[in-house]
Every structure is written in structure tokens, then in C-alpha cells.
Amino acid sequence: MRTRAESYEQRLERVVLNPLSQTTRGYKLFVLSLLAVVGWGLYAYYIQLRYGLGATGMRDVVMWGLYLVNFVFFIGISHAGTLISAILRVTQAGWRTPVTRMAELITVVAISIGALMPLIDLGRPERVWELIAFGRFQSPLLWDIVSITSYLTGSLIYLYLPTIPDFALMRDRLGYYANPVKRLIYTVLAVGWRGTPEQHRRLEKAIGIMAITIIPIAISVHTVVSYVFSMTLRPGWNSTVFGIYFVIGAIFSGIASILIVMAIFRKFYHLEEYLTERHFRNLGYLMLVALFIYLYLTFGEYLTVAYKMQVEEKHLLETLFVGSNALWFWFFVIAGLVIPALIIILRKGPVIPRMVIAAVLINIAMWIKRFAIVIPSLQVPLMPFDFGAYYPTWVEWSITAGAFAGFILIFAIFAKLVPLISIWEVAEGARETPQPRVATLVEQSGMKPEEIEALLSKAVAEKGRSRVEQ
């Protein structure tokens, strides 16, 4: 048993650390192409700086556009991480360990990109310091700034703490023959971690505290993002449900992003052994729960409005349901709610591709849903005139593409610096689990991890049944 566990740990280290020491050509090409897209986005931003926001499709009636949509979307994704991993940690869901690191990473990167969006949207970006110097707390925008910065700080700490033992591991393993700079970085980041029981105890405690603190912060972030909209007297925005609506939407799209990221790294970094079908299935169910809550809130939101049919709300519903925005709205309903729900519930076909398809659909649909939240409410005329029009220009699309590329780029670079799976936690989990691990079975039988997973869960189910019968 002991030798097996050790060999498991060794292999864990080898597989997880491998991507950090080797860089393939494909990776370099990928990073280069991402850089190109980011560069193009920067060029577009330069154009916008030079000509002003007139380079965008926004005008006096529809005065917010894609940037705000992206803002809500990225902040939404950022909920993936911290909130989910913190909740899972607090509820001690054992299966979460290999997932948490990636989820936390998504949070940090998404929140950084998301927070840039309103800054890009400013007409006078050179005056952004005034937000600190003259900030008024009566403005929901200030609430945003406060809670987003605390969320970013909290998430960075929460990402860093569980990484300390892994930094120490890399200091001991990689730093040996790597260049001194790298070694120095890892040494500094490992803050003298030696793995003593006292250190372990303290670390666990710190992580525990962070896991609990981060939950209210995470909820506050998306709540105040929604307040930017719901503090105004606009049809569709002027709603009390917006806080929770945005939080649930964020969790929903957050889980979907974790699933996508997991699937990608599982494939390219050969993490099949650690990210098993069980993880995809469990996260899929979590996503289904979020989907149903979101569906419920969407339904309630539009039904209460549609029943009363106030003039401005009526205009909004017309443009959403049958008018110029109907395509977006119904795409969201079908591709974002109905199809993913069916895919998850019907359980036809292999788990991982199913979950990934559902997750991709959900993320696209949720971006569109944010569009359908932000834009149509602005198009509705508040004075006796016609609907406003909004056609994003290439500048906005380029900056949006640049933001997405930047998101992937930072993620790809991070993946080279930090092990994407928390080695010490997974190893610990393996040590604590009395049953034979999938890993050792893979070693012995040469079967695929999925097959063994299936066999195991069947065995566990049978065991449970026999216990009940006794």
C-alpha cells in the first residue's frame, strides 16, 4: 500500500509539473496568435483614444454597449472560481481538490480583464484617478470599485495560499537545474515552506478563513454590478430581483467556464487521471441547479413585467420577444437554457463531451443574455421618439476580441508558472482515502481511467445497496 501511494505521488508530480518544464511548439504558436489578437485590440483602443468614443457604435440614446456587456460577462465568469471552490471547500466536497486551482485562476484572470472594461468605456480615461481622489460613495460605481478590488485581492490571496506548498515543491524539484531567476522566484513565493505539521496547521487555518470570507465578497461583487443597472429608472433594469439574478447568472456561467477549462487542460496536459468523469458529472449537476434557478428568475422577472404591461416595459418586451432583439433573446432561451438542460438530464452519450457542449452553449448564450440585458433597455425610448439603434463598430469588436484573447493568454502563461492541480492537496486526498485509488488501478490493469471510474462507482453503489439490505 505504502509503495503504491508513493508511486502515485511521484506520477502526480511528474504529470502535473511536466507542462511547466517543457514548452512545445504548438504552445508557442498559440501564444503568438493570442498576442496578435491582443495587439489588434490594442490598436483598436488606440483608435478609440485618438478619435474618442465616437469610434464606437454608441450614441446618445444607447450610450453603453459591448464594453459593459463584456464587463458583466467577465465579472460573471469570475464567480466560477472563488465562490465555487470556496463553497465546495466549506462543505468539504472531497472531489473538488483537482478542480479548485483552475477555478481560482479563472477568477483572478477574469476579474482583472473584467475590471478593465469600464475603464476602456470611459470618455476621459486620463481622469480615472479622480475616482479615487473625488470618489463619492453615493454612486454605485464606487461600490463596484470597492467590491471588485477587494474581490481581486481576496482571490489572489486565496489562489496563493494553497499554492505555497506547490511552490516549495517546485523550488525543490524544478529550481535545481533551472536558471537562478526561476529558482529565486519560486523560493520567494514558497515563503520558507518546509511542510512541517505546524506549517500545515497554519496554512489550513488560513485557507479556511479565506474560504469563508471570500463568499460574501464574491456575492457582493455581482450584486453591486447589477446595482449599476437597477439603480436607474429604466424599463427592465428598474427591478429588485437584479442582485440575485446576476449572482445566479454569474455562478451559472462560472461553472460552465470551469468545465471548459478543465476539458481543455485535461486533454492537452494529460490530466485524465485527476480530472475524472466524476468531476465533470458533479459540476454538470451543479450547473443544472444553477440553470434551473436562473430559468426560474428569468421567468419570474418577465412574467411580472408582462402581466402589468406598463408602457415602457411593454416596449422592452416587444423588442425582446418579437422585435429587433428577439433573435438574441430566444437564442439565449433555447441554446442557453433548454438545450443544455436536455443534454445534462437525458444522459445520452459520454459524459465529458456532453458537459463540454452544454458548457460552451451556456457561455455563448450567457454573453448574449448580458447583451439582451444591457442594450434593449437603453433602446427603449423614454421620451416621445423612436427606438434607439446600436450597431457595434469594428473598434468595439476588436477590443472585445482582444479582451477574450487576453483572458486566454494570461491563463496560458499562468499555466506555465503554477501547477494547475494542487499537488499536495490531491496527494493528501489520496493518502486519506482508504479505497484503492483509480490511479493504482490504472497502473495495475492498464485500463482507461474512465472505465475504472465507471466500475468503481458501480461497485460503490452495490456496496451501498448491500448495506441497506443488511
Add this chain to the structure above:
Amino acid sequence: MQEKEKGLNRRQFIKWSVGAVGLAAALTTPLLPVINQARSAGSSPETPAKEAPAQPDKKKRAWCMIIDLKKCEGCVTIGAPPQCTMACINGHFTPKGQQWIQVFQVELSNGGKFFMPTPCYQCENAPCVNVCPVAATYHNEDGLVLIDHDRCIGCRFCMAACPYQRRFFNWTVPELPPEAAFAEYSPLYPVPARKGTVIKCMFCGHLLHDGKLPLCVAGCPMKALYMGDFDSDMATNGAEVVPLRQFLKENDAYRYKEALGTQPRVWYLPGHGQAFGRTTDDPREFKTPVWSWGGDGFEPRPGIWPWGKEIK
């Protein structure tokens, strides 16, 4: 250091004293000439016995505007674009497309329509002031809602918050006539308009304390617009002076979207231009305002790369 500060103070002192002399010179010109004129003409029998204070320029005011829709016929009688809008455009060099006071044609349920001029309502509970993150939009002591264009960061949150869509954004460097460059900027007189900031009607705050009427009020040929002050309880359209509160009461004054609780400082007296014989089904065409210095305004949109059309 001490020296330097003193020097600065001296310089400032000189500047201020010059400014003060200039201001005093400006103030020696007759104050509130319009109101006084109108009163001496004795056109209004209800003129209150009590005289207005002699130094109204120093006094805190509670400005408001009254728009008598009975008299507003959209300037169709003279066959011209609405003269209030035109006066505002020409007086403030508002960038093309921005009608700080815009005349909307409101459909009635009987099929006809009436005209509704809409300046910024200078709301007392102004949503735009509430949401501004850097206090660039604020109430001054006279109750006007002003914008400090040196402060505004261009987030446009105030535009999202204004339930009357009375705010405009300078999306690019505005095309203005050359004389706009000589204007001296102040939040009360935001000329010339600046790129990347929000702009709107400010009740011509730069004129009021000099006893002059706002440009739109003075420009209305039908005398449909009144400027009022709740503190002295008077209002005038340049031809007559009316006791403000009584005037509002007697004419069924209402405020637009009162239910929102924004408490606008603009009152409407219901009507459809009947004072000049206009009926609600009047077929005469309403003319849209024109900008004498031309240009495209903020209309052109950028082309697909390579840069299709240069925007100025």
C-alpha cells in the same frame, strides 16, 4: 517656499481684483431689467406689491421654468424650426445633433398631437446627480444641476440614470464655429463643448443673475416659456410678470412623469397651441432645427479596417 507662496498669492490677488472690477462693472448695468421693464409696463395686474430685492445677483434663488403648452405651437405658424431650440443652439454652439431643449411631438390618444419643449428639468431629486461617481454633476445653490467638465470622466452613468434622456455626450471633438473658441468656460456656460464629457441644458445659469432671461425663453416668439424664481414667487416670459405659485395653480400645471419622484423644476401648462389657433390635428409641418455651421455632428461611424472614413 514661503516666498514662492506669497508670490503666488500676490499674483492670484491681482487676478482676482481685476476680475472683481470687471464683475462690478458688469453688475452696475441694470439688474433684472426684463422683470423691471415688464413691471413698469404694468402688463400684469397681479404684480405683487412687494418689490424684488435690489441686489438679486447675490441672492440665493430657486429657479424654475414654466412652459405654457397653450402657446407652444411648435413654431409652425412662422414656418421655422422651433425658435427656443435655435436660440439655444446658436447661443451655446451646441454640437450638431444636441438639442438641449428639444421639441417633441407627443401623440394624443385622439389621434392628434401637441408640442412639448423639453430642456433639462433640473430635477430636485436628480438621478443623474445621485449616480455620478466623481461629483462632476452637482446641484448649485440655486438648485440648478450643473456639470463640471474639468471633472467629468465620461462614464455616462448619469445618462443611463436620467429618465428624460436630457443628457448628451460629446463623442468626438465637436465641430464648432470658430467664435466658440473665444467663449469663457464655466459650468454655468459650458462652451465650447469638450470631447469625452457629458453636456446638457443648465438653465442659462450664466445669464440669470445678471437679470437676463435664458436664451430659449427670450427666443420664443410666442412667449410660451417663463423663467421663475420660487423665492420671490415671480415668473416672467419677457412680456409679463406673473405670481408664480398662483399662476401654476390656476393653470393646472403639471410636471412630466411626476410619478418618478424626480421633482423636476419645469412645469407644463397643458395645451396644444390653442392660444394661436392651432388644433391638435393641425397638418402644418414641424421643421427640425438646423446648425448654421454645418458639419456631420457625431453621426459618421467608423468604417471597416482599413479605416474607411476619417471622423473629424
